[in-house]
Amino acid sequence: MANIKKDDLVQVLSGADRGKQGKVLEVIPETNRVIVEGVNYVTKHTRVGQTQRGTKTGGIETMEAPIHISNVAVVDPSSKKPTRVGHRVEEKIKDGEKRTVRVRYAKKSGKDL
Template structure:
């Protein structure tokens, strides 16, 4: 599930907040969920002093996680902005060891399926 990462801009494609865009605040790999800024907001009732800081209680609004299948990555700049699926490409790189010697390795690069450009 490395197709969506923290800091990516995504668009919600299903659910009550369909059509909303926001930045990914956190990725929860264990249950394939993401927390998106301003999306799927729920009210939490907190008790006074519950967090150890002696704060007052009340009702706070926080973002709840949504499933990663309900969001799509937004790519592009300016007027050429749109959603795309994410693909991966392996590319050869040369890495350097601490002792100065080098070796060949591969790394994975995210690619926009719609345009074929690196993300």
């Protein structure tokens, strides 16, 4: 079960952007990578082309590049520090029937990860 999901708030633990926090835009499970908003910007050169209307496309654009999932940690919503994620099984009652559901929760964060 994945610990980091889309729209989670994460903090970068290592690399050039160490300490920055951002929202997860995309998770790529095949390569164990995540794309974080505002982190790991790269410059991409795109070929100049033309659309149907005649406007030019292409040039130099900056975009977020993927980061390995081991270099980010989920941020605890209460303390705003990176923390580990745990799973617990809870029983919820929905429409009169009991259901067993796995729920993610932020474990207690110590000094700092």
